[in-house]
Amino acid sequence: MNKVVQMLLVLTSIGIISGGLLAVVSGWADPLIAANQKAATEAAIFRVKPEGKKYEQIKNAGFELYKVMNENDQNSGYALVYQGNGFSGKIRLIAGLSEDLNNISAIEVLDQVETPGLGTKIVEEPFTSQFLKLETSPKIDWVKGEKPDKPNEIQTITGATISSKAVVAILNDGISRLKKLRESGGLK
Amino acid sequence: MKKQVTLSKEFLKGVWDNNPVLKQLLGLCPTLAVTVSAINGLAMGLAATFVLVMASLLISTIRKIIPPQVRIASFIVIIATFVTIVDLVMKAKFPDLSKALGPFIPLIVVNCVILGRQEAFASKNNPGRAFLDAIGMGAGFTIALLVLGGIREIIGSRTFFGLQIMPDQFEPWLIMILPAGAFLTLGLLLGAVNVYADRKKRLEHESLVAHYKRVGREELIEELEVK
Amino acid sequence: MAISTFNGGIHPPEYKELTENCAFEIMPSPEEIILPVSQHLGKDAQPVVKKGDEVFAGQLVAKAEGFISAPIHSSVTGKVLSIGKEVTPSGFPKDSIIIKTDKNSSAEKILLPPLDPETITPDEIRQRVAEAGIVGQGGAAFPTYVKLSPPKDKQIDVVILNGCECEPYLTRDYRFMIERPDDLIEGFKLILKALGVNRGVIGIENNKPEAIRILSEKVKSHSGLEVISLKTKYPQGAEKMLIKAVTGREVPPGKLPMDVGAVIQNIGTALAIYDAIVKGEVLITAALTVSGKGIKNPKNLLVPVGTPIHDVIDYCGGVTEDAVKIVVGGPMMGVAQFDLHAPVLKATSGILVLTKEEVEKSPETPCLRCGQCVGACPLNLVPTKLARYSQLQKYEEAEGADITVCMECGTCAYTCPANIPLVQWIRLGKQKVLQMQRERVTN
Amino acid sequence: METLAQTETKQKVYFDLTTSPHLHSGWSTSKVMWFVNLALAPSIAAALVFFGLYQILIILTAVIFAVGTEALIQFIRKKEITWFDGSAALTGLLLALTLPPNFSLSATAIGSIVAIGLGKQIFGGIGYNIFNPALVGRAFLQAAFPVQITTWTKPNFAVDSVSSATPLAAFKFDKFITDTSSLALGNVGGSLGETSALAVLIGGIFLIVVGIVNWRIPVSMIIGMFFFSGIFWLINPQQYPSPVFQIFAGSFLFGAMFMATDWVTSPITNKGMWIFGLGISLVLVVIRIFGGLPEGVMYSILIMNAFVPMINRFTRPRTFGALKEEKK
Amino acid sequence: MELFIIFISAAIVNNFVLAYFLGICPFVGVSNKLSSATSMGMATTFVMVITAIVSWLLYNLVLIPYNLAFLQIPSFILVIASLVQFVEMVIKKVSQPLYRALGIFLPLITTNCAILGLALFGSMREYSFLENVIFGLGAGAGFTLALVIMAGIREELDLADVPKPFQGAPITLIVAGILALAFMGFAGMI
Ligand SMILES: Cc1cc2nc3c(=O)[nH]c(=O)nc-3n(C[C@H](O)[C@H](O)[C@H](O)COP(=O)(O)O)c2cc1C
Ligand SMILES: Cc1cc2nc3c(=O)[nH]c(=O)nc-3n(C[C@H](O)[C@H](O)[C@H](O)COP(=O)(O)O)c2cc1C
Ligand SMILES: Cc1cc2nc3c(=O)[nH]c(=O)nc-3n(C[C@H](O)[C@H](O)[C@H](O)COP(=O)(O)O)c2cc1C
Ligand SMILES: Cc1cc2nc3c(=O)[nH]c(=O)nc-3n(C[C@H](O)[C@H](O)[C@H](O)CO)c2cc1C
Ligand code: SF4
Ligand code: SF4
Ligand code: SF4
Ligand code: SF4
Ligand code: FES
Secondary structure (H helix, E strand, C coil), X not given: CHHHHHHHHHHHHHHHHHHHHHHHHHHHHHHHHXXXXXXXXXXXXXXXXXXXXXXXECCCXXXXXXXXXXXXXXXXXXXXXXXXXXXXXXXXXXXXXCCXXXXXXXXXXXXXXXXXXXXXXXXXXXXXXXXXXXXXXXXCEEECCCCCXXXXXXXXXXXXXXXXXXXXXXXHHHHHHHHHHHHCCCCC | CCCCCCHHHHHHHHHCCCCCCXXXXXCHHHHHHHCCCHHHHHHHHHHHHHHHHHHHHHHXXXXXXXXXXXXXXXXXXXXXXXXXXXXXXXXXXXXXXXXXXXXHCHHHHHCHHHHHHHHHCHHHCCHHHHHHHHHHHHHHHHHHHHHXXXXXXXXXXXXXXXXXXXXCCCCCXXXXXXHHHHHHHHHHHHHHHHHHHHHHHHHHHHXXXXXXXXXXXXXXXHHHHHC | CCXXXXXXXXXXXXXXXXXXXXXXXXXXXXXXXXXXXXXXXXXXXXECCCCCCEECCCCEEEECCCCCCCCEECCCCEEEEEEEEEECCCCCEEEEEEEEECCCCCCCCCCCCCCCCCCCXXXXXXXXXXXXXXXXXXXXXXXXXXXXXXXXXXXXXXXXXXXXXXXXXXXXXXXXXXXCHHHHHHHHHHHHHHHCCCXXXXXXXXXXXXXXXXXXXXXXXXXCEEEEEECCCECCCCHHHHHHHHHCCCCCCCCCHHHHCEEXXXXXXXXXXXXXXXXXXXXXXXXXXXXXXXXXXXXEEEEECCCEHHHHHHHCCCECCCEEEEEECCXXXXXXXXXXXXXXXXXXXXEEEEEHHHXXXXXXXXXXXXXXXXXXXXXXXXXXXXXXXXXXXCHHHHHHCCHHHCCCCCHXXXXXXXXXXXXXXXXXXXXHHHHHHHXXXXX | CCCHHHCCCCCCCCCCCCCCCCCCCCCCHHHHHHHHHXXXXXXXXXXXXXXXXXXXXXXXXXXXXXXXHHHHHHHHCCCCCCHHHCHHHHHHHHHHHCCCCCCCHHHHHHHHHHHHHCCCHHHCCCCCCCCCHHHHHHHHHHHHCCCHHHCCCCXXXXXXXXXXCCHHHHHHHHCCCXXXXXXXXCCCCCCCCCCCHHHHHHHHHHHHHCCCCCCHHHHHHHHHHHHHHHHHHXXXXXXXXXXXXXXXXXXXXXXXXXXXXXXXXXXXXXXXXXXXXXXXXXXXXXXXXXXXCCCCHHXXXXXXXXXXXXXXXXXXXXXXXXXXXXXX | CHHHHHHHHHHHHCCCCCCCCCCHHHHHHCCCCHHHHHHHXXXXXXXXXXXXHHHHHHXXXXXXXXXXXXXXXXXXXXXXXXXXXXXXXXHHXXXXXXXXXXXXXXXXXXXXXXXXXXXXXXXXXXXXXHHHHHHHXXXXXXXXXXXXXXXXXXXXXXXXXXXXXXXXXXXXXXXXXXXXXXXXXHCCCC
């Protein structure tokens, strides 16, 4: 009997102490983590919408979407967070869009697990800068191995055509959903 | 009767003779998964060492009051608690590193280096020895991860701790930072360690044989051979 | 007619052209003969003569001991020089009776009373076969009367006469088939009678069309007998393979042909039975092919049993410059000789003198897993694994892979491009496994 | 060696005493290997014709480093050094023929070292490796230098419609179908050995005729390809290429004739060979149709190599005469 | 379709052992015999499915609603451990042959990071209940596949002439490396 009591006692007290300790630590850490996340999102939004000063999340969109306001508190467009399949897993990215949704201001890849040194080039400069001021209608298109000559085209990365195309597809997907949302009046 | 081992040996055994990764083949998953770069290896090593040291200290302190039946369960809860703390701290203070190490921080819980040490050592020794043992094992683990991470980073990305150290003409071998590269590198590393250990053993053996010959105690040589 | 055969096997060059047109020659008695008391499977025979005794050709010199054994008769007239250990073709020394031939003696060879094949009873056949010391001429030298006395509970429904002669070079059985077809059929009918079986099949590989033609013609007038043409493929003549080809039945591992209702006898055995019953002759003559590129005059010979190999070789003109290996038996299963004093035995079917070119082998390498040996093994074994298990002394695994089933036919080793001595390893492993099994029984 | 004739036959004499069988088929490891090297001659010729003489350097580099690595490791392990048995040379040659034209020589050397070192010698050398060494080398290169190894050059006599991309890549990314006669002749982009299906077939059929290559593997691969890719083609001929295209494009035939048939890394039983061949085709169709990469012959062969020990085990023939249920 | 993709992804494309490095220790430790590898694989698959079910319920019905996410790690591992113990006892009672085939492996599996990894990945990816179960099944199948392939190869390697220092773990890791290379062929399929 004594043994069982001791067992229960020790285990329970270890449990309680550890639970308590964790509660304390997480009480300290959780706000920091949330702040980190918020700061990261915020920074990303303002990077893809450089003229933005304020933003608010549009709830009920069915996906992550932010309305961005400029210094005059006027609507200056949207920041869209969208994801889809890349070469070896999900690619999640954020794109800044003009008010009429016809132009991309900039994009940034938030999460990806592409091959380092190959697919990961979609995160880097020469590729991402192609999206500055890119036209989105009728849809974004890509070319391979040559310079793009239309305002809605980008060039794929050599050796990472699939990842490049995935980025384009994700954008097209997200933007078309956004457009539908606008038609149905969901952006109000 | 327990042999009294010198304190320095207590520490050093984990670094080489009983190196958890290279000799005991424990904790291989984090070893392979996070070592795409030296910094990741180091961070993982330190995180695991922290958990190992804290858990060992605590467990050896309260070892007398833990009933054997709930031993493992208590160990796991204690380890899990420290792991969660590390995880939360990393997320709060080093978000980038935490992202790079991914779910492998939580997985320290099941890293058998840690559980194994509690079971094999901390629960049977005083806190001082347990501390030294944990530090030693932690150091061995960290060194192994650092070496592996260093090799993979240098060949796979031309850099070491982020600094480019290979010439531009050197085309990085992407494979080194892919899963296949991890397996191949660790396999070759383990093989190399074995080659070295075998050689050392042979040399020791030979010198012992030579010594016995010198002092004219051939019968001892036979004993050696039997072993 | 579809050609019957079995799965696997190989087709080495036949080299039969060297001797297939050489009719049997009778070789004169040598200066002395050596008669090992063990020329058959089973117990050694017991000498009944002693040093200095005068003996006649056909006289009993050692009597059978126990059920599985065979008596031995002198093949010459002369005087017993000594009894002692002498080398035999197997390489192991055995107790042997050495007889010095008396060249001047005019004594006739001793015959048993001839019997009438029409009225003879099965028991009389068996008794005569035992008395005449007949052993299987197909190579195994199993006492024939034992084979003719199957236990009551075994139902035999077919007897197969083995005319395959699938080993390269050898043409002895072929010569018998074309030189003595009528006697052969008489002998075969005696075997059928002894066993009380109506169906007799003569299986012949289709590289001997002449033999098939002659025998097919002859069996027409005998009901129950037929000739089957078989695909030319080594080891078509192995018991299990022949039964499979002729009847479609498979002899299970560890079982005998009689378990599936068949008895197999060699062509030479049938003739020996004929000679013993109709002519009263005991088995003192070995019929054999002397061939190979290393012998000056290849021949088919009738040789007194006990003649040393070197006498036979000298009789055939000796060896050529490039001869390197002397084999007793066929090239696939025969034994290489190191001492040419070893004598011709009752069941010796051939002596081959092989040249460098014929036996040349390339260096051995590890197994390339080409699978040739697996495809070729007629018993569906995996020789490469068996050999490797044996090499690594993994005898339990070897047993599990049926190493004891192997009949050591050599097919696998012939095909192996890595030149691994597969049969040698398997032989060794098989012995170890059998030893293991025996120990298991005794424990 | 002393011969029989030099001694009196009556004396006790000692000669070649090896035990039976005393005859042998006459094949040997090195003879087999050199035959396969020889069978690759048409493919080498085609590579030089279509891609230029530089390719000879790739081939030489690969062969020299393969043979050198083999000798070095054998020296370190104190084993007999088998420079000339042709197997290391063959691995080097095959590796070279799976590389793209104008590939870097230093990377080629790395591939050869890996092929022999990690693909073969670490398992104990010839006969013991599980995976096809040349393909291990190539897979390593593909993972190490993915961009360089998918950079293709136009063949010398390219007509305009032929792009520098390989037919499979052209199909995968642009839905462009190359016509079969170009594929057969070799006037298309691709790695050195695979361009000319004709050259591959000449070599392959030679090997089948002399009995080195077991026909079951290539035949089962082709049947499997017809079947598996045929299913997709019948479902939607627009989206999925025809079986004939699948067979002639890329390195399918080259792999079927020279690489899937590697003795060491393919099954030893006849039934096993069928399973192996069909398995390669199945995996290949999956990769080509659903995967991110246009070609997967190398991967599908390597994957099936991994299954070979199990295939051998489960297709062990029933011992002659053993009852069905007694099979162990 | 989504479910099928999750299964294939977990089983082949992103194989737990070959791409995620989870469960390496048992992979190295128990892959020397085909028979034990098969049992171990089945036992692991079994535990994985149970884990997927329990961890999903625990996470979504307890931890999240009560704001206890920080207890995720200790609670997952404790619950999994006790559940496995319970299952082991049940199996022992119900079927002796099954216990002999799977049971002895069960307690060891609890302290294997593939199981905890599965639970953590599942909650991280916010799978639905059904998706999570399929994920567990796929991961188990993939683990079994890798283990069984490796066991087949290692039985073969017992007959090979692997240099002494490379026998055992080193050659196993190198084979795993080559397998990982080969499985890269499925990349881009997800
Ligand atoms: C090791 C390896 C990693 C790869 N990683 C990626 C990748 O991350 N993203 C991608 O789009 N393609 C990747 N690929 C696919 C090939 O490079 C593929 O052939 C390419 O996408 C086609 O593009 P290209 O036509 O520009 O060569 C990878 C291939 C290999 C062998
Ligand atoms: C591999 C092998 C090949 C054989 N080839 C022949 C052959 O060609 N002719 C033959 O008569 N016996 C051959 N035998 C012997 C037969 O299996 C069988 O023992 C014999 O035919 C029985 O007849 P016997 O008792 O009259 O000798 C061979 C045996 C083996 C193991
Ligand atoms: C035998 C053989 C096997 C090959 N296997 C592969 C393979 O598995 N994957 C691959 O990408 N390329 C392989 N190659 C090269 C391809 O056939 C092809 O030329 C190339 O993959 C096309 O790649 P891309 O379309 O990605 O540029 C192989 C070549 C040979 C000769
Ligand atoms: C028909 C045949 C095909 C071969 N194919 C290959 C091959 O694809 N890759 C290779 O490295 N060696 C090949 N070899 C050579 C040899 O078998 C190989 O190096 C062994 O795997 C080494 O143990 C081949 C040999 C033969 C007989
Ligand atoms: S607990 Fe994890 S690290 Fe430890 S042996 Fe098991 S699997 Fe390996
Ligand atoms: S010797 Fe044995 S293993 Fe070899 S082929 Fe003949 S029966 Fe098969
Ligand atoms: S024939 Fe020789 S090389 Fe071929 S599988 Fe058999 S043993 Fe191996
Ligand atoms: S549970 Fe058993 S089989 Fe699995 S890793 Fe642990 S010891 Fe090995
Ligand atoms: S199984 Fe992953 S760390 Fe051990």
